[in-house]
Amino acid sequence: MFPVYAFLRFFTAGILQALFFQHLVLANGWLTPSIHVYGLAMLPLGRRPWVYLVAGGAMGLLQDFAAASNGLYTATCLAVGFLQPSIGRLLAPREGYEANTEPTAAAQGWTWFAVYMVLMVAAHNLILFGLEAGRWGLLLRAEGKALTSVALTLGLVALVHLLFQPRPRTR
């Protein structure tokens, strides 16, 4: 079972994206936040791979429902859910993760957290914008938008993480 706070983070990020951040498209689409990726990325590490796939599908359906985008987000978040265990393994310590290991900066360090989030958000944006472009001629421009939007999303993620991450207890 996932800890309750993992569920809370997942749904809060999904709802915030659906209700607020999807309306916050800046600079003609060159800065598009995708804060729901934070909800996906913050799922505990070391779980069975199908769990991330199902979570990605659920997050995608929620975003498609809110944005009337007919499968665009579902296809994207499923792909991110598929890649998530591989990204986690890529950054895993030699002994691997224990079940329910927190992918937070407090638990893994800021460098690990930054690289993990860059990979997750970049994977999401490159797939989403690539699919949305719909034709080869628009692909380069779309992927440019994807990468500039990664920067905005990472800035928001860092802000949220700094504000809400659990503080390590001091005696």
Place this chain on the structure above:
Amino acid sequence: MRNLLLLIARHHRLVLFVVLEALALGWYASANGHARGAWIRMSLTANGAWMERVARVKHIGDLASSNDALLKENAELRAAVLARDAVLSDTSGWVVWEPPPVDTTARAAVPDSAGVVRTAVSGQRARGARGIEVPLNVYSARVIRASDDRSANYLILDAGTEDGLAAGQGVMALGAAVGRVHEVTGHYALVLPLVHTGIEWSARVGADGPAARLVWDGKSLGFTQLRDVPRSTVVAAGDTVLATGFQGFFPAGTPIGTVIDEGVDRTGEFKVLKVKLFADYRNLRYVEVIDVGDRDALDALGRRTPQPE
């Protein structure tokens, strides 16, 4: 068979992903991201009220530019009224102009509960480019959401079937073509605009030009392309591009934009014209929805065309 099952069991994660991804991509590809049906209606209904609130917040920030647009529209309307009165008072005998018959059952323009003035005029008759009259119903609606960052852009209007809207109706702003109604619920409508890469529109240069395909290339919201224009067609920068009316969304002769540049396609047989759109897509606030009255009858007639065996 057993080996196949073992293979699937071994790669169940990949198989599950491929199946789910194929379903999602099939769903998305069914109409370039804007399929019709129960899902989109449910989504529109559920999100409409929220989008309306978001639109109101955005509206506050846009009041200055909206005010400018309204002032401009008022000025243009006043000019049109003055011109009409001038024609009616002309006693020289050269000009005969009859105001279009307006149905006396047309609703008065009164603010609704949200304070928005709605008008619905039925029984108007528009004179097309070749002088053929078509019956028109015109409804007004407010844009509560617009995407401008996608290749499959869309608008959402705060009017639906209960306001007279239906799929296939044309959408205009300040007299220029904007798009067409794609899906509609009781109170909301999804509009696919001219700036949508998945849709082609029938248009021509001037009232007598050959019909050609108007296609958005996905690059700039202010410009689109008129393709398949025969090279023999004489075109100059500044020429007006009009809807042919063949698709039934707009009356023939509805202004779309002006030609600003011309080139030749890859085959070398046709011209490709760069068209500057009249409708300012980023600043759309209120639009008129046009129901070309004979559309259903014409569509039914079209469907009776014998199919090749």
